[in-house]
Amino acid sequence: MEEKFARPEIRKPENIVYKRTDLLVDRPLSYCPGCGHGVVHRLLMEVIEEKDIVSKTIGISPVGCSVLAYDFLDVDMQGAAHGRAPALATAITRLWPDRYVFTYQGDGDLAAIGTAETIHACNRGENFTIIFINNGIYGMTGGQMAPTTLPGMRSSTSPYGRDVDIMGHPLKITELVANLPGTYYVTRQSVQTPGAVRKTKKALRKAFDNQDLNKGVSLVEVVSNCNSGWKMTPVQSNIWMEENMFPYYPLGDIKVEGTLVEK
Amino acid sequence: MGELRLMKGNEAIAEAAIRAGCDGYFGYPITPQSEVMEYLMAEKPYESTGMVVLQAESEVASINMLYGGAGTGKIVMTSSSSPGISLMQEGISYLAGTQLPALIVNIVRGGPGLGTIQPSQADYNQAVKGGGHGDYHMIVYAPASVQEMADFVATGFKAAFKYRTPVMILSDGAIGQMMEKVYLSDPVPRRTEEEIISQCPWATTGRPPTRDHNIITSLDLDPAGQERLNLVLQEKYRKIEENEVMYEEIECEDAEYIFTAFGLSARICQKAIELAREKGINVGLFRPITLFPFPKKEIRELGRKVKGIMVVEMNAGQMIEDVRLSVDSDIPIEHYGRFGGIIPTPDEIVNVLENKIIGD
Numbered sequence: 001m002e003e004k005f006a007r008p009e010i011r012k013p014e015n016i017v018y019k020r021t022d023l024l025v026d027r028p029l030s031y032c033p034g035c036g037h038g039v040v041h042r043l044l045m046e047v048i049e050e051k052d053i054v055s056k057t058i059g060i061s062p063v064g065c066s067v068l069a070y071d072f073l074d075v076d077m078q079g080a081a082h083g084r085a086p087a088l089a090t091a092i093t094r095l096w097p098d099r100y101v102f103t104y105q106g107d108g109d110l111a112a113i114g115t116a117e118t119i120h121a122c123n124r125g126e127n128f129t130i131i132f133i134n135n136g137i138y139g140m141t142g143g144q145m146a147p148t149t150l151p152g153m154r155s156s157t158s159p160y161g162r163d164v165d166i167m168g169h170p171l172k173i174t175e176l177v178a179n180l181p182g183t184y185y186v187t188r189q190s191v192q193t194p195g196a197v198r199k200t201k202k203a204l205r206k207a208f209d210n211q212d213l214n215k216g217v218s219l220v221e222v223v224s225n226c227n228s229g230w231k232m233t234p235v236q237s238n239i240w241m242e243e244n245m246f247p248y249y250p251l252g253d254i255k256v257e258g259t260l261v262e263k
Numbered sequence: 264m265g266e267l268r269l270m271k272g273n274e275a276i277a278e279a280a281i282r283a284g285c286d287g288y289f290g291y292p293i294t295p296q297s298e299v300m301e302y303l304m305a306e307k308p309y310e311s312t313g314m315v316v317l318q319a320e321s322e323v324a325s326i327n328m329l330y331g332g333a334g335t336g337k338i339v340m341t342s343s344s345s346p347g348i349s350l351m352q353e354g355i356s357y358l359a360g361t362q363l364p365a366l367i368v369n370i371v372r373g374g375p376g377l378g379t380i381q382p383s384q385a386d387y388n389q390a391v392k393g394g395g396h397g398d399y400h401m402i403v404y405a406p407a408s409v410q411e412m413a414d415f416v417a418t419g420f421k422a423a424f425k426y427r428t429p430v431m432i433l434s435d436g437a438i439g440q441m442m443e444k445v446y447l448s449d450p451v452p453r454r455t456e457e458e459i460i461s462q463c464p465w466a467t468t469g470r471p472p473t474r475d476h477n478i479i480t481s482l483d484l485d486p487a488g489q490e491r492l493n494l495v496l497q498e499k500y501r502k503i504e505e506n507e508v509m510y511e512e513i514e515c516e517d518a519e520y521i522f523t524a525f526g527l528s529a530r531i532c533q534k535a536i537e538l539a540r541e542k543g544i545n546v547g548l549f550r551p552i553t554l555f556p557f558p559k560k561e562i563r564e565l566g567r568k569v570k571g572i573m574v575v576e577m578n579a580g581q582m583i584e585d586v587r588l589s590v591d592s593d594i595p596i597e598h599y600g601r602f603g604g605i606i607p608t609p610d611e612i613v614n615v616l617e618n619k620i621i622g623d
């Protein structure tokens with residue numbers, strides 16, 4: 001295998017047009033094949049590498065599929081209790097004001113159990129970046145209903161589809177925090193196509209650049225697939241995401257430089 | 264050369280924290296401990312020493328701010344009272360599991376539930392036996408005066424960093440609210456960034472090219488790995504039991520009977536000793552100052568010399584379990600407690616001593 005694919009004769013520095021960032025630890029990811037987490041991990045580390053801020057970066061991993069993010073991201077990291085990442089990030093950014101601090105959270109973590117911490121950190125205008133992966137389901141615990149599960153969408157705790165009369169409505173927390181004075185940049189992106197990946201990277205770069213300005217929270221939501229939780233192939237799940245998730249969670253900037261974007 | 268002041272217990276904690284070089288306080292108001300944050304906000308240490316003071320949105324948030332702050336290697340603390348401390352238990356368990364230094368102050372009020380805002384000692388078991396999930400302990404100091412409220416802040420920070428463990432000051436609403444003279448030692452400057460990085464190589468300070476990335480987590484999905492962590496913790500608690508026991512003996516030399524009490528109850532027992540001795544009863548006081556580690560050996564030895572022990576607590580009988588586990592002689596060990604915010608009087612205590620212990 002190694003010899004067949006390594007092609008040592010073409011592995012010369014002048015031939016390299018793209019390589020994995022060294023800040024992404026060289027070990028198999030714990031995510032399902034087809035999941036968007038790996039792409040976002042790479043983009044995040046590329047931004048930190050390009051900004052050359054690894055010695056000033058502290059990340060907070062959540063509870064959920066990305067609970068082990070610290071195993072893949074080669075920066076100092078602390079694992080939060082479920083939902084509390086913004087509380088940890090608040091203290092860290094206040095105690096080390098010149099550090100770049102980010103939280104990496106899923107929808108259950110950020111928009112259910114951690115709603116209070118999310119809203120209050122955003123409202124205080126803390127100087128850190130929130131990376132919010134929204135796939136509308138609890139992946140790690142096995143496909144239960146999330147705060148962002150769509151109406152009618154099936155999960156293991158809404159097996160006949162989310163009935164909003166009984167189970168309530170999906171929470172658009174990103175729009176909610178965009179309306180708070182403490183957020184400076186709020187955007188919703190995705191990573192299912194090369195174009196979308198490039199836009200997400202730009203958004204992440206902007207979010208980290210904003211930390212140089214100390215003007216408040218930057219939140220980058222990434223609407224992602226969960227092919228395992230949705231019980232689809234990766235390709236099917238991306239199509240389903242475009243057809244169902246995007247109409248409910250429309251992509252694009254919601255707040256830029258502290259001002260809501262007119263739609 | 265320090266300074267003598269008249270202060271409330273809660274204020275003494277706040278002032279002592281500033282003077283001990285504390286880097287961050289994260290709290291949420293709750294009676295009867297709100298003066299801690301009120302004092303800090305009025306003193307504005309963020310302008311003088313650079314200490315961060317932040318009012319969180321809940322006790323759940325403040326303990327997780329403490330957890331994040333502790334991860335940076337800085338000296339951090341929070342304070343609350345019983346219901347708020349219950350909300351913090353998950354975060355305290357994380358601090359223990361990740362072996363982070365932090366100070367938590369519990370100005371106890373009567374419970375259970377919303378209970379009362381009056382003083383109580385009913386959180387002994389929660390503080391001493393762990394409180395949150397998993398096998399862990401905090402080092403628990405029980406001050407009996409405003410002076411000790413101030414002193415145990417610096418003592419607590421030191422122990423927290425020595426053992427990389429959460430430390431609790433377990434006080435009560437009376438000591439928090441009462442005013443006494445207190446000697447405050449001279450301020451110690453906050454540590455510099457370089458000092459923190461060299462003293463806390465485990466902390467999240469930002470990874471330089473010279474080391475691997477630091478990961479602070481209590482998660483280990485491999486049972487063998489998780490057992491190893493637990494063994495490390497247990498070894499640490501044995502060392503703490505060997506080295507950190509603190510206690511006080513008052514008039515124990517000629518005592519035939521012993522009161523055992525901590526915190527405010529111990530103060531009341533001192534008056535009870537006077538009353539009892541006026542009646543010709545030779546009684547002394549054994550006061551555990553650290554509740555974990557509990558002074559097991561010392562109380563065992565006293566138990567071999569006296570005719571009976573009376574445990575006085577403002578609860579239904581919690582520390583008495585540790586006294587009974589420690590004492591190996593066949594003497595009566597009885598409990599007297601008042602609950603719900605009622606403070607026992609010295610007369611009551613002497614009466615119970617006469618009827619329940621000596622009367623036997």
